[in-house]
Structure formats: structure tokens, C-alpha cells
Amino acid sequence: MAIDVQPAVSPHLIVDDAAAAIDFYVKAFGAQEYGRVGGPDGKLVHAALNINGFMVMLNDDFPEMSEGKSMTPTALGGTPVTIHLTVTDVDAKFQRAVDAGATVVHPLEDAFWGDRYGVVRDPFGHHWSMGQPIREVSMEEIEEAMQQSQ
Structure with missing residues (x-):
């Protein structure tokens, strides 16, 4: 029996x-x-979650598997x-x-590239951005906005 791999x-x-x-x-x-x-x-050697429709894997820190070094963001x-999570109702999901328990790294704002966008840090040190497209923006508009911000 063949295993279907996507x-x-x-x-x-x-x-x-x-x-x-x-x-x-x-x-x-x-x-x-x-x-x-x-x-x-008692540590988890593997776990898998569905977040926003996609798989995210995680495990506890095992320095012995990483040349003796802890690999957590902390x-x-x-x-x-x-x-990055592209979502609907970004204000509610961000809140x-x-x-x-997440910490705001970058508050939600209407970004020049057309998304309502913000970033949080989870209690374990990982950063998660959230964005919701709110308007169409051309590459010319993005380039102009970048020039004005310099």
C-alpha cells in the first residue's frame, strides 16, 4: 500500500x-x-496541531539532541x-x-501594503504575525510608500 504524501x-x-x-x-x-x-x-518528543488550517509541529527542548544547546527562543x-497567519477578523483574532497571554510586539495597524497587520510574541518566545487583506495595492504604491519612509 502506497502512502499518499502531499x-x-x-x-x-x-x-x-x-x-x-x-x-x-x-x-x-x-x-x-x-x-x-x-x-x-514526561517531556513531549513530538506533537502536531492544526493552526489556521495548517500543521504546526512542536516538542519540548532536548539539548542533548542539539549538540548540548537549548534551542528555545528564550x-x-x-x-x-x-x-504569519492570514486571517479574517484580524482584530478579534489578535485580541x-x-x-x-501573548505580548504585543507590533500593534495592529493598516499597513501600506494593504493588510491590517500586527505581531505578537507567545509566552514561549515565538513571534506570530497576523494579517488581513483590506485593500488592493499596486507594486507602484508599495514602492512609493517605501521611498517616503526612508
Whole structure:
């Protein structure tokens, strides 16, 4: 029997307290849990969620699997990655994340590229941007706005 594989790109997050992270993502983003695999020490070695219609994987931090280094955003002093969610009703969804415990990094605003856009940091250090298209913007308008901001 052949396994049907659909090409995809899925973020895989490393966190301290993966079980708490799952609870947060359910509250903040309406995540649905596909499942989790616990290790003998109680840490989660793998979990998978559906967030905004797509799979996000996560696990607890295992420094022994990363050359002895912790790989959480907290341990690394931040994250260079932002996970973007294109949503409807961005104001309500942004507020839901904040109410669940996310910290506002960039408040919601009507951005020059045509989205209502903002960024939050989850309690585990990962950044999540949210955007909702609100108007069509040409490349010329975007370029002009970029020139005016310099």
C-alpha cells in the first residue's frame, strides 16, 4: 500500500513545556491537536496541531539532541523567525491571542501594503504575525510608500 504524501512546509517549534504551549495555542489561535508523543521523562518528543488550517509541529527542548544547546527562543535570546497567519477578523483574532497571554510586539495597524497587520510574541518566545487583506495595492504604491519612509 502506497502512502499518499502531499508536499508541505510545516513549522516545527521547540518550546519549554510543550503541553502548556499546546494549551496556549488552543486558546490563542483555536488550534486543534492532532496528537502528541510523550517520552519517559514526561517531556513531549513530538506533537502536531492544526493552526489556521495548517500543521504546526512542536516538542519540548532536548539539548542533548542539539549538540548540548537549548534551542528555545528564550534560551537563544529571541527568535529570527515569525510565523504569519492570514486571517479574517484580524482584530478579534489578535485580541484573542493577547487575551490568552501573548505580548504585543507590533500593534495592529493598516499597513501600506494593504493588510491590517500586527505581531505578537507567545509566552514561549515565538513571534506570530497576523494579517488581513483590506485593500488592493499596486507594486507602484508599495514602492512609493517605501521611498517616503526612508
